[in-house]
Amino acid sequence: MRREELTDLIHNMSEKELDIIAKAVQAVGRMRENDYPFMGNFLQLTVVPSNYDFSCSMPITRDLLNPYRIVYGGVTAMMADMAMGWMLEELIEPRDKVVTLDMNVNYHNPGRGKELIAHCTVVHRAQNVMQASCTIVNDKDELVVTSTGTFFHLVRSVKG
Structure with missing residues (x-):
């Protein structure tokens, strides 16, 4: 265009x-x-301090709501995927990347409120495969989503 x-x-x-x-x-x-x-910036994901391995938050804005005025399920699934991936990328070399191999999402309550907060932990790490879990709550600490994911660590060689 x-x-x-x-x-x-x-x-x-x-x-x-x-x-x-x-x-x-x-x-x-x-x-x-x-x-x-782009999507992390569009969703306005921000790292927040917590007692978990990693936590980030996202404001709930009008453009993220479905016709029932709750956050689209796909948006919360994307938040979980991005949060777990972000956490895992903090554990590897900057030149390396992680990609999602498998992910499971369970929806517990509607995504309502002012913001969603994702709390992530590393479940297991073996060679180039990592497993993580994520819990997403709203600003009233109501459980919205739980998710688990399996990620592949793409090791990029150093060119010399």
């Missing part, structure tokens, strides 16, 4: 639609600063 076409589309958008465009543009800008993928 050319710049002129994009400008025309933006010019005819509602305020609600413009808010989403602004959020996307801000996410792209944050990608330059923090080197984290």
Whole structure:
């Protein structure tokens, strides 16, 4: 899409639609600063201190709600996947990556409130396979999702 076409589309958008465009543009800008993928920045994932191996939070915004005014299940599943992956990437060399091999998500309560908080722990690590668990609660500490995942550690060799 050319710049002129994009400008025309933006010019005819509602305020609600413009808010989403602004959020996307801000996410792209944050990608330059923090080197984290677009979706993590779009969801506004932020590391928070906790007693777990890793925790992060995400504000609940209008654009994440389904027609029943609860966070889409796919969004909470993505949050769990990203949080567990983020935690595991903190444990490996910066040049390496982790990818999801398998993930299970259980939904317990609707995603409502002001924010969701993901608490993650490493369950097991053997060679290049890592297992993690994630619990997502809302700002009232109500259980929303539990998830487990198996991840593959992609070791990238050092070029010399």
